[in-house]
Amino acid sequence: MPYIQNSDADREAMLAEVGVGSVRELFDSLPQDQLLDRDLAIDPGLNEDQLQRHLSKLGGKNLPAAGACFLGGGFYDHAWPALVDHLMQRSEFLTAYTPYQPECSQGTLQWIYEFQTMIADMCGCDVANASMYDGASAAAEAALMSMNATRRGKVVVSAGMHPHARATIETYLKHIDATVVVAPLQDGVTDWGDLVDDQTAAVMVQQPNYLGNVEAMAPVVELAKAVKAHSVASIYPVAMGLLKSPGEQGFDIVVGDGQSLGVPLGYGGPSFGFFASSQKAVRKLPGRLVGISEDTEGKRAFTLAFQTREQHIRREKATSNICTNNALIALRGCMHMAALGPEGLEEVACVSRQRALEMTSILEHAGFERAFPNTAFFNEVAFRADSEEQLLQFKNAMKQEGLFGVLPMGPDYPGMENIFTMACTERTLHDDLIRLGKIAASVLQQEVAR
Amino acid sequence: MRPEDRSYLDSHEWAKLDGDIVTIGITDFAVEQLGELVYLDLPDVGRTLDKGEAFGEVESVKAVSDVNSPVAGEVVETNNGLPDDLDALQNDSLNGGWLIKVKVTGADALDGLKNAAAYEEVVASES
Numbered sequence: 001m002p003y004i005q006n007s008d009a010d011r012e013a014m015l016a017e018v019g020v021g022s023v024r025e026l027f028d029s030l031p032q033d034q035l036l037d038r039d040l041a042i043d044p045g046l047n048e049d050q051l052q053r054h055l056s057k058l059g060g061k062n063l064p065a066a067g068a069c070f071l072g073g074g075f076y077d078h079a080w081p082a083l084v085d086h087l088m089q090r091s092e093f094l095t096a097y098t099p100y101q102p103e104c105s106q107g108t109l110q111w112i113y114e115f116q117t118m119i120a121d122m123c124g125c126d127v128a129n130a131s132m133y134d135g136a137s138a139a140a141e142a143a144l145m146s147m148n149a150t151r152r153g154k155v156v157v158s159a160g161m162h163p164h165a166r167a168t169i170e171t172y173l174k175h176i177d178a179t180v181v182v183a184p185l186q187d188g189v190t191d192w193g194d195l196v197d198d199q200t201a202a203v204m205v206q207q208p209n210y211l212g213n214v215e216a217m218a219p220v221v222e223l224a225k226a227v228k229a230h231s232v233a234s235i236y237p238v239a240m241g242l243l244k245s246p247g248e249q250g251f252d253i254v255v256g257d258g259q260s261l262g263v264p265l266g267y268g269g270p271s272f273g274f275f276a277s278s279q280k281a282v283r284k285l286p287g288r289l290v291g292i293s294e295d296t297e298g299k300r301a302f303t304l305a306f307q308t309r310e311q312h313i314r315r316e317k318a319t320s321n322i323c324t325n326n327a328l329i330a331l332r333g334c335m336h337m338a339a340l341g342p343e344g345l346e347e348v349a350c351v352s353r354q355r356a357l358e359m360t361s362i363l364e365h366a367g368f369e370r371a372f373p374n375t376a377f378f379n380e381v382a383f384r385a386d387s388e389e390q391l392l393q394f395k396n397a398m399k400q401e402g403l404f405g406v407l408p409m410g411p412d413y414p415g416m417e418n419i420f421t422m423a424c425t426e427r428t429l430h431d432d433l434i435r436l437g438k439i440a441a442s443v444l445q446q447e448v449a450r
Numbered sequence: 451m452r453p454e455d456r457s458y459l460d461s462h463e464w465a466k467l468d469g470d471i472v473t474i475g476i477t478d479f480a481v482e483q484l485g486e487l488v489y490l491d492l493p494d495v496g497r498t499l500d501k502g503e504a505f506g507e508v509e510s511v512k513a514v515s516d517v518n519s520p521v522a523g524e525v526v527e528t529n530n531g532l533p534d535d536l537d538a539l540q541n542d543s544l545n546g547g548w549l550i551k552v553k554v555t556g557a558d559a560l561d562g563l564k565n566a567a568a569y570e571e572v573v574a575s576e577s
Contacts, residue, residue: 283489283509308514317516 063404065265068432070359070398070405072380072423073210074135074162075271078238078348079427080262081339084332093331098288098324102295102303109302112290112327115334122240122337122345123254124247125276130288131330132322135257136168138273139204139234141286141320142253143169143180145277146202146230148319149284153178154199158190160209161234163412169204185413188213188372188382192223200229202253207235207246211409212380212421213372214243221250237261237274238425239378241349253277262336263329272326272333283309286320348426352379355424355433362433363422366440371419380423382409388417394443395420401439403432451570452477453544457520457563460572464544465520467560472521475548476508476539479573484510487536492528492549499523499552506549508539520563523554 006014011023020026027035046054069077087093092107099105099112112130119128132138143155155173157166159182170180183192188211196203203224208214217233224231233246235256246254259271277285283306291305311318340348356379360370363383371382385391388410395406410417452458456466462480466473481487489509499505504516505525528550532539539547564572 283491283507308509314514317514 063399065404067402067404068428068436069265070403070422070424070428070436071407072212072421073407074164074257074259075265075268076236076238076260076352076379076423076425077265077427078260078262078352078425080332080336083339084262084335087335088328088332093328098304099290100304102301106302108327109290109304111331111334112288113292113302114338115330116290118334118337119274120247120276121342122237122245123235123256123274123276124245124249124251125254126279127282127285127289128274128276129285129325130290131258131325131327131333132255132273132275132287133326134269134271134273135234135255135259136162136165136273137322138255138257138275139165139232140169140172141275141322142230142232142234142255143178143202143204144172144320145253145281145284145286146232147178149281150201150229152199152201152229154181154197155179155202155204156181156183156192156195156200157204158183158206158209158215159185159413160188160190160211160213160215161204161206162210165206165234185209185211188375189215190220192219196223196227196229198227200224200227202230202232204232204234207233207243208239208378208380210412210421211372211382211419212377212423213375213382214378217244217246217249217251224252225250236378238345238349238352241346242353242378247276252281258330258333261333263332270326270329272330274330274333282306284319285309286322288325349378351426352424352428355379355426355428356381358430359422359424359428359433359436362437363440366437367444368440371416379425380421382419382421385418385420390443391418391420394440397439397443398436401435403436403439405436452566454566457560457565458569458572459518459520459563461518462572463518463520465560465563467554470554471526472523472552472554472559473548474520474550474552476517476543477569477573478543479576480508480515481540481543483576484508484513484515486511487540489514490533490536490539490549492533493525495525495528497525499525517549519552521552521554521559523552523559525550526553527551 065077099108102109116128116130120126132141147153157169157180173180181195183190183195190205203220205215205220207217221231230252232253233251235246235254237256237258238260254276256274257271258274263271275287289305290302293301293303295301307313309319311321360381368383371384391406391408398405405422406420409419456464458464462477464475464477487508487510491507493505499519499522501522503519505519506517508515508517529548
């Protein structure tokens with residue numbers, strides 16, 4: 001693809017055409033504290049060798065999560081089989097092309113079909129789409145689909161949903177006739193109170209929630225059913241190795257982020273989202289959907305299905321304006337799931353949970369308390385420090401020892417400044433936990449000594 | 451000429467008044483234009499419709515269309531078996547293939563709609 005620069009005159013003409021004074025003004029809708037608002041400090045020019053060295057030096061400042069990583073909050077340090085890295089690089093898979101033409105896309109269509117089947121099984125649902133951008137956009141699409149199906153405008157979202165997912169839902173609904181109501185947390189799990197009423201389109205919960213706590217799922221389905229609203233669950237795929245799937249429990253829509261299915265941490269992305277629902281809702285689903293059919297010779301053939309929902313056919317009446325997905329990353333998920341199988345996924349879940357239990361008893365022994373001792377957790381646990389200062393001390397002490405962890409809850413949950421979460425996976429080593437215990441004890445003892 | 455006992459919309463729906471109940475369907479011309487039908491979505495009983503509001507969808511192998519209500523009122527009955535028997539809609543859309551019944555208030559419910567002769571002109575211009 002050629003890269004064609006705009007001249008200053010081009011730029012001015014384009015800005016005048018859209019009625020904007022400067023390029024900077026185009027970014028006014030972004031959160032202003034996220035903008036750099038100065039030119040990048042780049043030297044005028046370096047030769048290739050100098051540039052390589054300069055970039056290596058800059059790259060050297062990164063701290064890769066190669067040590068033990070106890071950070072969770074939506075992205076978890078899971079392992080994946082080497083075959084995933086190898087197979088996804090095969091050139092047959094490397095295409096940005098949407099497989100509209102089944103006659104030349106059977107391979108791509110088949111893996112997407114198999115991906116959909118595995119995701120649907122995992123969610124306990126009839127159908128799943130060909131993937132979405134990430135867990136947050138999948139959750140927002142679930143809100144839209146529920147509003148579309150119920151013709152109502154209120155969405156009740158658990159405060160335990162990932163803050164990014166909540167922010168994305170709010171962004172999606174900001175400019176349409178809709179309200180987002182957040183159900184608060186009580187002792188670490190959602191307190192729905194009387195927020196769900198006959199104006200509610202969707203009741204949305206995350207399992208386990210952002211604080212690591214396992215939510216009671218049956219009441220969510222009951223609350224939603226009673227007012228004919230949709231129940232929506234956002235799930236952590238690995239937890240499905242141990243917990244009952246939301247589909248089995250009667251949820252209408254199940255979404256989530258697929259990072260834990262063979263996708264590297266990668267500084268927080270890219271990942272893929274997934275979206276599953278019931279057969280009767282198939283015409284309301286967002287995104288691509290691959291189906292199975294027969295070709296003119298009666299042989300099995302895969303093809304895009306139900307395209308009449310989509311915007312290239314239906315224009316403004318489309319069920320969603322999503323018409324793409326994170327195919328290559330979803331392919332990793334597909335390969336990972338196929339390689340592990342249901343038994344493998346269950347094993348990952350069991351070991352992750354086992355390590356988290358071990359971590360909890362070690363940290364409790366060192367002197368930290370669980371923040372929500374009356375709730376169940378899966379592999380991520382919330383602890384309480386004496387102060388925010390102590391929390392940061394612990395975090396820095398770990399970092400010095402090459403351990404990453406301690407996700408503070410304060411920034412997203414006012415009043416929880418002393419609370420942090422830590423997560424374990426099958427990659428957490430016993431030795432790391434012993435080291436963690438020593439660091440925790442030394443931090444807490446210093447406190448006592450002072 | 452299509453039946454003169456009812457009124458028509460430019461978007462190819464028909465409405466037939468009987469007491470305070472209006473039966474609504476799509477015309478044979480609409481069905482012919484759509485081609486082979488594969489799916490029909492009908493509203494829930496009890497839903498209140500505005501005049502002109504889309505209340506359902508008809509999908510064929512080549513297109514999907516909204517179905518609009520020619521009148522304002524409350525849906526009191528839907529043709530329940532129809533989504534599973536699309537042949538009835540395909541072959542008999544003016545009678546057995548009706549879609550919904552709406553309870554209206556006032557005798558002027560069908561005002562502003564086209565009569566059979568005026569609808570023939572719409573069909574002729576689109577044929």
